[in-house]
Amino acid sequence: MRSTSSTLRTRKSPSRLTASPTRRRAARAAAAAVAGALALSLTACGSDDDKSDGDPPKSGDATAAAVTLPRLDGESLEVSAVWTGAEQANFKKVLAEFEKRTGAEVTFVPAQDPIINFLGSKIAGGQPPDVALLPQPGAIKQAVERGWAKPLGADALEELGENYSQGWQDIGKVDGKQYGVYYKAANKSLIWYNAQVFENAGASEPKTWDELITTARTVYDSGVTPFSVGGADGWTLTDWFENVYLSQAGPEKYDQLARHEIKWTDPSVKEALTTLAEVWGEKDYLAGGPDGALQTEFPASVTQTFTGGDQPKAGMVYEGDFVQVNIGETEAEIGTDAKVFPFPAVGDTAPVVSGGDAAVILQDSKAAQALATFLASPDAAAVQAKLGGYLSPNRNVPESAYPNEVQRKMAKALLAAGDSFRFDMSDQAPQAFGGTPGKGEWKALQDFLKNPKDVAGAQRKLEADAAAAYGD
Structure with missing residues (x-):
C-alpha cells in the first residue's frame, strides 16, 4: 500500500456487467443482510458545521496525560519516509511538536520507493536516517534480517501497550520482538463518489458487489464513466484485489495466500480475478479505458472524480481514507460533494483491509527512542489527525481530534474492527513481490487490467513471481 501515488479510467458497452455469475448470486444476496456488521454509514456528513478544533491533548487535559519525554537539547535526528505533498507537510508538524517538547532538531529526509533499496544505499554510504517509516511488515522483517533495525526500548513498549490493540502491536514484531510503531493506519475498504453524479443518475450506495455493478451501470447510463482507477500505481490494483479476495475467499484463505502457503494458481484466486474482471473488463466503465487507467497516477484518479462539476471524468474512485488529502486539492467538500461508502461485500461479509506505516529505529540513541515513544502516544497522532487525511490505530486518540464527522466515523470503523482486520496483503509480502514498481504483483495486476480475460x-x-520472492 501507498498513500501517496497516482491513477484512473473510461467507458464502453456495459454488456458483461448486466449480470453476475449464478454461482455467486446466492452468497451475495445473503451478504446484503450481513454487510452492515462491518460496514459503517459514512455518507451525509463532513460539512463545515462538523469541524471541531481538534487540538491535540495537552498536559492537564481531562482526556489524556501528555507523554513524558526527555530533554534532548543539542541532539539531532533524521527521519525518512516516502511521503510527499500534504502528507509530508502534515507529518513535519508532528516532528515540530517533538522538537518543541524535547529541544531536539529533526530533519525529514524524503525517501524513494522501494524504501528498503533507498535505506540500503544510505546505510552503504554511512548515512542512515535515525528513524524510518516503513510501509510494509515485509520491509520491517527485511530491515531486521539485515541487521539495520533496533528493538524498541522500555518507554516505547509501555506506550504501545497502553495505546494499541494486540493486533497492531504484533504486526510490528519480528520473531516475537517489537521493532515497529504503527504510527499511521489506513482504512482501505472504501469507495468515494461524486454526490452530484449519483443524484443526477438516481444511483444509491451499494452494499454488495452485485449492487455495485448495478450502480455502475446506472451511472454509465446517465452519461458519466463509473470508475476512476489509478493503474499507473500498481499498489492501487493490489488493494482492489485484496478487498475482493478477503470478502470472497474469507480470512483464513487470505492469511494463507499472504504467507504463500497456498499458490496464486489456487481456485480462490481465479474466482477473485474473475470477479474483478466484471469491472476491469468493461473498458467503458474505466476513465480513459484500460490504457488511460494505466497512465493515471493515484492523485489524478481522485481529482478527476471531483472536478468538472456534474460531468467529471468518473463518478467513483476506490481507495482508502487518505483520498481526502487529494480531494482537498479540488473544490469539492467532503461529506457534501464527495461522499464515501464501505467496499461492498463480495462474499458473506464486507472486507476490512488496513495498511499502515511503522516507525522503525535504525540508529539506536536516546533521541531515536524518544521519538518512537512520542509516535506511539496519542499526543503525536492528535497533531496530525486534526489536519485531515490521516487515521491512527492508536485507540486513545480522542475522536474530537479528527476534523469532521466523515473522518471520525472512519477512525471509529478502523478501531471497531479490533484485531479482526486484515493487513494489506501485498505489504506483508517480500518487497520484491508486493512493493516494487514494475515488478511482481504490481506489474502482474497492471497486465491483468490491460487484459482481464487472461485469468x-x-x-x-x-505465482512465478511470488515463488521467486518467497524463495520457494
Whole structure:
C-alpha cells in the first residue's frame, strides 16, 4: 500500500456487467443482510458545521496525560519516509511538536520507493536516517534480517501497550520482538463518489458487489464513466484485489495466500480475478479505458472524480481514507460533494483491509527512542489527525481530534474492527513481490487490467513471481 501515488479510467458497452455469475448470486444476496456488521454509514456528513478544533491533548487535559519525554537539547535526528505533498507537510508538524517538547532538531529526509533499496544505499554510504517509516511488515522483517533495525526500548513498549490493540502491536514484531510503531493506519475498504453524479443518475450506495455493478451501470447510463482507477500505481490494483479476495475467499484463505502457503494458481484466486474482471473488463466503465487507467497516477484518479462539476471524468474512485488529502486539492467538500461508502461485500461479509506505516529505529540513541515513544502516544497522532487525511490505530486518540464527522466515523470503523482486520496483503509480502514498481504483483495486476480475460495467465505470472520472492 501507498498513500501517496497516482491513477484512473473510461467507458464502453456495459454488456458483461448486466449480470453476475449464478454461482455467486446466492452468497451475495445473503451478504446484503450481513454487510452492515462491518460496514459503517459514512455518507451525509463532513460539512463545515462538523469541524471541531481538534487540538491535540495537552498536559492537564481531562482526556489524556501528555507523554513524558526527555530533554534532548543539542541532539539531532533524521527521519525518512516516502511521503510527499500534504502528507509530508502534515507529518513535519508532528516532528515540530517533538522538537518543541524535547529541544531536539529533526530533519525529514524524503525517501524513494522501494524504501528498503533507498535505506540500503544510505546505510552503504554511512548515512542512515535515525528513524524510518516503513510501509510494509515485509520491509520491517527485511530491515531486521539485515541487521539495520533496533528493538524498541522500555518507554516505547509501555506506550504501545497502553495505546494499541494486540493486533497492531504484533504486526510490528519480528520473531516475537517489537521493532515497529504503527504510527499511521489506513482504512482501505472504501469507495468515494461524486454526490452530484449519483443524484443526477438516481444511483444509491451499494452494499454488495452485485449492487455495485448495478450502480455502475446506472451511472454509465446517465452519461458519466463509473470508475476512476489509478493503474499507473500498481499498489492501487493490489488493494482492489485484496478487498475482493478477503470478502470472497474469507480470512483464513487470505492469511494463507499472504504467507504463500497456498499458490496464486489456487481456485480462490481465479474466482477473485474473475470477479474483478466484471469491472476491469468493461473498458467503458474505466476513465480513459484500460490504457488511460494505466497512465493515471493515484492523485489524478481522485481529482478527476471531483472536478468538472456534474460531468467529471468518473463518478467513483476506490481507495482508502487518505483520498481526502487529494480531494482537498479540488473544490469539492467532503461529506457534501464527495461522499464515501464501505467496499461492498463480495462474499458473506464486507472486507476490512488496513495498511499502515511503522516507525522503525535504525540508529539506536536516546533521541531515536524518544521519538518512537512520542509516535506511539496519542499526543503525536492528535497533531496530525486534526489536519485531515490521516487515521491512527492508536485507540486513545480522542475522536474530537479528527476534523469532521466523515473522518471520525472512519477512525471509529478502523478501531471497531479490533484485531479482526486484515493487513494489506501485498505489504506483508517480500518487497520484491508486493512493493516494487514494475515488478511482481504490481506489474502482474497492471497486465491483468490491460487484459482481464487472461485469468490463467495472470495467475501463472503471480505465482512465478511470488515463488521467486518467497524463495520457494
